[in-house]
Amino acid sequence: MLGRFGPVVTFVAHNGPIQQHQRGMATLKSISIRLKSVKNIQKITQSMKMVSAAKYARAERDLKQVKPIGNGAKQFYEKAEIDAPTDVPQKLVIAITSDRGLCGAVHTSVVRHIRTELGKDDVNVKVVCVGDKSRAILSRTFGKNIILACNEVGRLPPTFTDASKLADAVLKSEYKFGAGEIVYNKFKSVVSYQTSTLPVYSLQSVAAAPKLSIYDSLDDEVIQSYLEFSLASLLFYSLKEGACSEQSSRMTAMDNASKNATEMIDKLTLAFNRTRQAVITRELIEIISGASAL
Amino acid sequence: MAALRSMSRLLMNRNLSTTIKRGYAEDMSFTFASGNQVFYDGQNVRQVDVPSFSGSFGILPKHVPTLAVLKPGVVSVYENEGNVKKIFVSSGTVTINDDSSVQILAEEAHPVENIDAAAARDLLSKAQSQFSSAANEQAKAEAEIAIEVSEALVKAAE
Numbered sequence A: 001m002l003g004r005f006g007p008v009v010t011f012v013a014h015n016g017p018i019q020q021h022q023r024g025m026a027t028l029k030s031i032s033i034r035l036k037s038v039k040n041i042q043k044i045t046q047s048m049k050m051v052s053a054a055k056y057a058r059a060e061r062d063l064k065q066v067k068p069i070g071n072g073a074k075q076f077y078e079k080a081e082i083d084a085p086t087d088v089p090q091k092l093v094i095a096i097t098s099d100r101g102l103c104g105a106v107h108t109s110v111v112r113h114i115r116t117e118l119g120k121d122d123v124n125v126k127v128v129c130v131g132d133k134s135r136a137i138l139s140r141t142f143g144k145n146i147i148l149a150c151n152e153v154g155r156l157p158p159t160f161t162d163a164s165k166l167a168d169a170v171l172k173s174e175y176k177f178g179a180g181e182i183v184y185n186k187f188k189s190v191v192s193y194q195t196s197t198l199p200v201y202s203l204q205s206v207a208a209a210p211k212l213s214i215y216d217s218l219d220d221e222v223i224q225s226y227l228e229f230s231l232a233s234l235l236f237y238s239l240k241e242g243a244c245s246e247q248s249s250r251m252t253a254m255d256n257a258s259k260n261a262t263e264m265i266d267k268l269t270l271a272f273n274r275t276r277q278a279v280i281t282r283e284l285i286e287i288i289s290g291a292s293a294l
Numbered sequence B: 001m002a003a004l005r006s007m008s009r010l011l012m013n014r015n016l017s018t019t020i021k022r023g024y025a026e027d028m029s030f031t032f033a034s035g036n037q038v039f040y041d042g043q044n045v046r047q048v049d050v051p052s053f054s055g056s057f058g059i060l061p062k063h064v065p066t067l068a069v070l071k072p073g074v075v076s077v078y079e080n081e082g083n084v085k086k087i088f089v090s091s092g093t094v095t096i097n098d099d100s101s102v103q104i105l106a107e108e109a110h111p112v113e114n115i116d117a118a119a120a121r122d123l124l125s126k127a128q129s130q131f132s133s134a135a136n137e138q139a140k141a142e143a144e145i146a147i148e149v150s151e152a153l154v155k156a157a158e
Helices: A003-015 A025-077 A106-120 A132-145 A160-172 A203-207 A210-214 A220-293 B001-024 B117-132 B135-155
Strands: A089-095 A125-130 A147-151 A181-189 A192-201 B029-034 B038-052 B057-059 B067-070 B073-079 B082-087 B092-096 B102-104 B109-111
Touching: A003 A089, A025 A192, A025 A220, A025 B029, A025 B038, A025 B092, A025 B102, A089 A106, A089 A220, A106 A125, A106 A132, A106 A181, A106 A220, A125 A132, A132 A147, A147 A160, A160 A220, A181 A220, A192 A220, A203 A220, A210 B073, A220 B067, A220 B102, B029 B073, B038 B102, B073 B135, B082 B135, B117 B135
Parallel strands: A089 A125, A089 A181, A125 A147, B029 B102
Antiparallel strands: A181 A192, B029 B038, B038 B057, B038 B073, B067 B092, B073 B082, B082 B109, B092 B102
């Protein structure tokens, strides 16, 4: 008699080793609870995907508008051939992430880039964390290198005011750096992004550039104001790129999560139905064998 | 023989690229972008007049490379077709590089025809009252900037 239950028993034992005596019933319940929770999770991931798809569409539209600003601000650094000064080893790294997770590896890849940088030289490199995620990851191992962190990033699309506040905070931190970089995720397509850097230079390094002499009528004040504004524009551009990559990546991640949930639901439904049948069969057998014993 | 031919082709290529480069320098690759809008992106224009803190100046192709900080005011762009476009800017930067490319990056920019003169005057009076009620140095400086911008706005709207 028990031999016939063999396969079911092993299956049941695999699912719920607790409550040995009422196996069939208990697993039926536990499977249905799990099924329900997976279905709820799927609902959440599906709606998160919808939300991030809408946000992504907006972020991409915004990004198109901002691209010339980023490229324009970069042009001067490239054309004037400015290099990091050799006599000032201090470096500044600005990590562009956001407060929210569940978006693939966007934040981790920014942090990984910075961690390799810090691994090379953790005395002269200081980090500004934009967004809670980078701060949370970096504070464990490199807490002493963080000079500034800000949050409330990523809920709303970034604006130029946000970027200028950030630039102001960076300049007011009174950290003397020779050169630096902004680490952000450059948006390539819906399914891909690339962790890239944008240069940041201080007044000294710009003034020391060999090609600066061909620029006409410059004084330190003009260059200082110019650099401040271009820091704000570069930050603005990288925030937009980061926001766009984040939303697209979240969209893909949530799409995958929904697909996985569908797969799990299928498996659980199958297991649920199988167990239900097994329970019915057992009850029938009990009744029949009881009747035949009489 | 074949080597000779490929060599001559190489020489020809180089000639071609130099002429292209020379032709490019006559033009002006003009980019004008602001936080809210992009006006020009690598386009070719005849002349650009900009207000800067070191004085207003006009930019023609092959202008000497320089950097400047924008003052609140009106940027006039003379397009190749002869149209003149007037755009109000609040602040920003002008970069002129040695390859004759010009970048204007503004914090906020709007075409002059979109400015409402009455609203601009309102803003000016608000900024002035803000200046008179400013308590500390920072608030005073902020109000001063607001006055400067709104004065330029009123002037541009007229």
